[in-house]
Amino acid sequence: MRPFVYEQPTEISTAAAMASRFTRRDDQPTRANAQFIAGGTNLADYMKLGVAQPDRLLDLNRLADPGLRQIRVTDDGIRFGALVRMGEAADHPDVKRRYPVIADSLKLAASGQIRNMASLAGNILQRTRCEYFRETSWACNKRVPGSGCAAMEGFNRQHAVLGASDACIATYHGDFAQALMALDAIVHAEGARGARNIPFAKLHRQPGDTPHIETDLAADEIITAIEVPAIPWARRSLYLKIRDRESYAFALASAAVALDLDGDGVREARIALGGLATVPWRAGKAEEVLQGKPLDEHSATIAADAAFADAVPRQHNAFKTELGKRTLVRALLETRDMKV
Amino acid sequence: MDAAAPRPKDNQGEPLPRVDGRLKVTGQAHYPADLPTGNIAYGALATSSIAKGKVTKLHLDDARAVPGLLDIVTYGDMDKVEKPKFGNSGATSVGPLHDRIIFHDGQIIALAVAETFEAAEEAAQLIRAEYEEEKPTATFDSPGTATIPAAGKSPLFKEDVKAGDFDAAYAGAAVKIDQRYSTPTQHHNPIELFSTTAFWQGDQLVVHEPSQNVTGWKVELARQLKMDPGKVRIVSPFIGGAFGSKGPMTPRTAIVAVAAKRLGRPVRCVTSRMQAFGTQTYRAETRHRIQIGAGKDGRIAAFAHEGWEVTSRPDSYVVGGTSATGRMYDYGSILTHVSLVQADRNTPGYMRSPPETPYVYALENAMDEMAVALGMDPVEFRRINEPKTEPIGKKPFSSRSLIQCYDQAAEAFGWAKRDPKVGAMRDRDWLVGMGCATAIYPTAVAPCAARVRLTVDGDVRLQCGSHEIGTGVRTVAAQMASERLGVGIDKISVEMGDSSLPPAPVSGGSISTASVCSAVLKACDAVRAKLYAGATAEGGPLAGSHNDELDLADGKIVAKSGASAKVEDVIKTMQVGAIEEYAEFAPKGATPEALKKLYAGTPEFHGGEQDEDSVKYAFGAEFVEVRINRYTREIRVPRLVGAFAAGRIMNTRTARSQLMGGMIWGIGQALHEATEIDRRYARYVNRDLQDYLVPVNADIKDLQVILVPEIDHAVNPAGVKGLGELGNVGTAAAVASAVYHATGKRIRDLPIRIEQLLA
Numbered sequence A: 001m002r003p004f005v006y007e008q009p010t011e012i013s014t015a016a017a018m019a020s021r022f023t024r025r026d027d028q029p030t031r032a033n034a035q036f037i038a039g040g041t042n043l044a045d046y047m048k049l050g051v052a053q054p055d056r057l058l059d060l061n062r063l064a065d066p067g068l069r070q071i072r073v074t075d076d077g078i079r080f081g082a083l084v085r086m087g088e089a090a091d092h093p094d095v096k097r098r099y100p101v102i103a104d105s106l107k108l109a110a111s112g113q114i115r116n117m118a119s120l121a122g123n124i125l126q127r128t129r130c131e132y133f134r135e136t137s138w139a140c141n142k143r144v145p146g147s148g149c150a151a152m153e154g155f156n157r158q159h160a161v162l163g164a165s166d167a168c169i170a171t172y173h174g175d176f177a178q179a180l181m182a183l184d185a186i187v188h189a190e191g192a193r194g195a196r197n198i199p200f201a202k203l204h205r206q207p208g209d210t211p212h213i214e215t216d217l218a219a220d221e222i223i224t225a226i227e228v229p230a231i232p233w234a235r236r237s238l239y240l241k242i243r244d245r246e247s248y249a250f251a252l253a254s255a256a257v258a259l260d261l262d263g264d265g266v267r268e269a270r271i272a273l274g275g276l277a278t279v280p281w282r283a284g285k286a287e288e289v290l291q292g293k294p295l296d297e298h299s300a301t302i303a304a305d306a307a308f309a310d311a312v313p314r315q316h317n318a319f320k321t322e323l324g325k326r327t328l329v330r331a332l333l334e335t336r337d338m339k340v
Numbered sequence B: 001m002d003a004a005a006p007r008p009k010d011n012q013g014e015p016l017p018r019v020d021g022r023l024k025v026t027g028q029a030h031y032p033a034d035l036p037t038g039n040i041a042y043g044a045l046a047t048s049s050i051a052k053g054k055v056t057k058l059h060l061d062d063a064r065a066v067p068g069l070l071d072i073v074t075y076g077d078m079d080k081v082e083k084p085k086f087g088n089s090g091a092t093s094v095g096p097l098h099d100r101i102i103f104h105d106g107q108i109i110a111l112a113v114a115e116t117f118e119a120a121e122e123a124a125q126l127i128r129a130e131y132e133e134e135k136p137t138a139t140f141d142s143p144g145t146a147t148i149p150a151a152g153k154s155p156l157f158k159e160d161v162k163a164g165d166f167d168a169a170y171a172g173a174a175v176k177i178d179q180r181y182s183t184p185t186q187h188h189n190p191i192e193l194f195s196t197t198a199f200w201q202g203d204q205l206v207v208h209e210p211s212q213n214v215t216g217w218k219v220e221l222a223r224q225l226k227m228d229p230g231k232v233r234i235v236s237p238f239i240g241g242a243f244g245s246k247g248p249m250t251p252r253t254a255i256v257a258v259a260a261k262r263l264g265r266p267v268r269c270v271t272s273r274m275q276a277f278g279t280q281t282y283r284a285e286t287r288h289r290i291q292i293g294a295g296k297d298g299r300i301a302a303f304a305h306e307g308w309e310v311t312s313r314p315d316s317y318v319v320g321g322t323s324a325t326g327r328m329y330d331y332g333s334i335l336t337h338v339s340l341v342q343a344d345r346n347t348p349g350y351m352r353s354p355p356e357t358p359y360v361y362a363l364e365n366a367m368d369e370m371a372v373a374l375g376m377d378p379v380e381f382r383r384i385n386e387p388k389t390e391p392i393g394k395k396p397f398s399s400r401s402l403i404q405c406y407d408q409a410a411e412a413f414g415w416a417k418r419d420p421k422v423g424a425m426r427d428r429d430w431l432v433g434m435g436c437a438t439a440i441y442p443t444a445v446a447p448c449a450a451r452v453r454l455t456v457d458g459d460v461r462l463q464c465g466s467h468e469i470g471t472g473v474r475t476v477a478a479q480m481a482s483e484r485l486g487v488g489i490d491k492i493s494v495e496m497g498d499s500s501l502p503p504a505p506v507s508g509g510s511i512s513t514a515s516v517c518s519a520v521l522k523a524c525d526a527v528r529a530k531l532y533a534g535a536t537a538e539g540g541p542l543a544g545s546h547n548d549e550l551d552l553a554d555g556k557i558v559a560k561s562g563a564s565a566k567v568e569d570v571i572k573t574m575q576v577g578a579i580e581e582y583a584e585f586a587p588k589g590a591t592p593e594a595l596k597k598l599y600a601g602t603p604e605f606h607g608g609e610q611d612e613d614s615v616k617y618a619f620g621a622e623f624v625e626v627r628i629n630r631y632t633r634e635i636r637v638p639r640l641v642g643a644f645a646a647g648r649i650m651n652t653r654t655a656r657s658q659l660m661g662g663m664i665w666g667i668g669q670a671l672h673e674a675t676e677i678d679r680r681y682a683r684y685v686n687r688d689l690q691d692y693l694v695p696v697n698a699d700i701k702d703l704q705v706i707l708v709p710e711i712d713h714a715v716n717p718a719g720v721k722g723l724g725e726l727g728n729v730g731t732a733a734a735v736a737s738a739v740y741h742a743t744g745k746r747i748r749d750l751p752i753r754i755e756q757l758l759a
């Protein structure tokens, strides 16, 4: 592990200014000399493995702004401070009641210990677990731009079938992000040049030719909060996560679903898919298919087919297209049958 | 009594808590890398990123520039040291720093030593190698493999067993199957990482390293370093999981010892989890072809088992499980053959029930297929083919309680409620399946020495160079001494895990309890004899009594007449302060050199199918219920029942714990564990616990272990059959049969994953 300078700024503006001072303007946050650290469950891991190599860590945990640690419920929705821990949000009674899909996505992630450390902002910014990315002796365009992609023709069982490119097929593994995607969340960020709001759907970038560019954030921008709009019918929502073992594993496929039902008919459906795509994935086509239709196994299957119409399987992940469809069908039917 | 402490039945010992349990759960047990050692320097390994070729150049300048770097041990620095030897005490014959040839992915190319762990790691990461790379051969079906017969390649696998005329019997059989099975590469992944700490005290070398074989390592390390074995000491008081991985010593140990010598201070090297995949041993992938032919009545007439196992180029590691599968049932005729397939890989090694896990998996999956082909209940099918004598040499089994195991497990499981029709059982969206399989493990025993000292205060000090790998061997050894010397368990202290103690065999092959307890029994009996002599001597408190009329209990020697004398008083009369005995146990049939070989770290194993009088095996029956979601096909295992018979059970708590752990491991083999190989580069891909999955708590719901009483005096003086490697044999086949029952899909390649059930 390389030596690094460790700083604990207390003001958001100072933290952003420090980041700005030690990084170049066009640096990606994940490649910058100065990087933010929250729970450290992702970044410290990658530093030990030599994947992330910041010279300077700016620890966000001493930031004074109390809003960073609060969950605020209002008529407009719910606002999560960036430093709220996964475990706390998962257990919050209003979250559980009003947005079960959020509570589920957090509860089914990682382990109790990690959920107590990991922050919500860190969670949505977690980096891929691609085996070839994690180990520095392999060729990886995301880690070293232009070096190639060892996963493309390698062992790619966990890799993405949606949103991949010729340069990178790494999956975005987070769970929480799928719930935020489905619920049209907004991310608040503050950088040296001011604050802005980013629609959650715009936060992550598909790999394209530049898989090392992972988000829309600049290296000096700190996520301060995540806001989820009030959606009364989101009580009928859930997160279904399919994995090789019962707990403590990333999704092979997952679905975040929220339904506004009129009897059996679908007024509005919100669907995001996890473990299958390079970024948090909104299944807009599947939503359209369902709109105004009765929800049954048949219509759910048509919606699932639509969601995967553009799927591109590779050698070892070919099953994920079928698994993804079935996950979505099951999630839709289970959401329909929820007692709310 | 609770589930963790089953009430002892006939021939079963009390479920005493582990004597070292408290130390372990309060963090006071010192594992080798925790043992305090002053002025320590830290080592980190640099390993190859190719699997085949040559290191043409090493760039060390960046590493040397790391502040705090002390030394780099690499090519040229090990020239005065002998290359390692492959065998029981040596994981490989590759001396990674002896020459620049790369035999496998992750081969050691240097050891960086620094003032801090972090600096050592940084320096190791900065060591860059240039290679002359060749195209490596990864595994089965890769271009460049060489296939050779396994028989004779290992002292443990002398021949391919056969009996009768298989071809004729198979040709004439009314019902037959001919199927292929496979098991994946697996790594032990014990939670305690692999580590070596070495320091020199004058010309004496001390090594702290988790080891299942301190005596063997002492001798082998002394050979490599050209030293007197008496000047090498291996210390391993606790081991945080081993499963065979800490049985053979790897080349790292000598490299760290050399580094410590060069620096003149202790050096500690803890291998990263990723590096362990290439620098330690593992279970290699296997393939099987099984043919079974039977009459309509279900009696098997023909059985053939052909196995293929991957090994490294330089070393022929063989498991050869046909020795067990060939003796499982009353087959009529038997034909077996095992081949080794050489590839550019690190040398495989022992992993919990090395032969039985893959081979019995294949056999038992095939047995289930055969039962289906016959339209017969799988338990009945096994009952029909229960042998009277072992089918190859026609020797009797020293004891065999397989049918009792099946009956008791079936009853507890509720097998009778199973609807045999495939896909017939459901619980809402979940398909329910039930399956079963046989577990078998050879009962072996090896020579072992022990020292027992009984003081005038009634304290017992027991010393034996065996190893606490988590099985509870300290506890059962103390129980044996407690029973023989009539003292409470709290008066007994047990020292193990140090090569300066009386030698014990490698803790492998499930021989420890049998071997250690037999040696402790012998030492205790010698102490008793001395005590009795003292008591009955002229002027002694029990003068005139005969030894065979005496017994020891509660600190007293009691004569048949009712007269008794306190042990304390007897020792006082003897004026010796304490009685100490050193015993060397050699099993029945041991050769005249048996004890010498024990001291040389190459102990003889007896038992299994090797003895003249009988074949010796422990058996079990396992039942599994699976649930498979009808949409997404994930497989869950809500229920497991295993019944096992293994001779005398020393302690029902530790026995249950081993068998339970084994069955959980079996679930991992069935559904989770696999090391993935990138076939283009012959490199392991999922080298950490993120992607190398093992069961977690949530995967194990209702698990029941039944200890079936069994008495067997033939196996060893302690009457004990090893059971540490019994529980995980058969589990995967039981899961496969349950999956078939639920879905109608026969999965023959492990692990069973969602993708195999989606189509």
Ligand SMILES: Cc1cc2nc3c(=O)[nH]c(=O)nc-3n(C[C@H](O)[C@H](O)[C@H](O)COP(=O)(O)OP(=O)(O)OC[C@H]3O[C@@H](n4cnc5c(N)ncnc54)[C@H](O)[C@@H]3O)c2cc1C
Pocket (backbone or CB within 6 Å): A030, A035, A036, A037, A038, A039, A040, A041, A042, A043, A044, A045, A060, A082, A086, A108, A109, A110, A111, A114, A117, A118, A119, A120, A121, A122, A123, A124, A125, A126, A173, A174, A175, A176, A221, A222, A223, A224, A248, A249, A250, A251
């Ligand atoms: C064993 C294991 C299992 C896991 N399983 C799951 C799982 O099943 N599902 C799942 O979703 N996740 C899982 N995770 C991932 C885990 O959820 C993330 O590691 C965690 O949420 C990251 O949060 P953190 O606060 O620790 O982030 P850090 O590691 O501190 O940071 C992560 C990244 O976010 C950046 N960052 C952090 N906070 C901010 C901020 N406020 N503004 C700007 N940038 C910021 C950092 O610079 C860094 O790049 C698992 C992790 C582990 C180790």
Ligand code: SF4
Pocket (backbone or CB within 6 Å): A128, A130, A131, A132, A133, A139, A140, A141, A142, A143, A148, A149, A150, A151, A152, A167, A168, A169, A170, A211
């Ligand atoms: S899939 Fe992406 S992250 Fe993985 S090796 Fe290829 S480029 Fe790197």
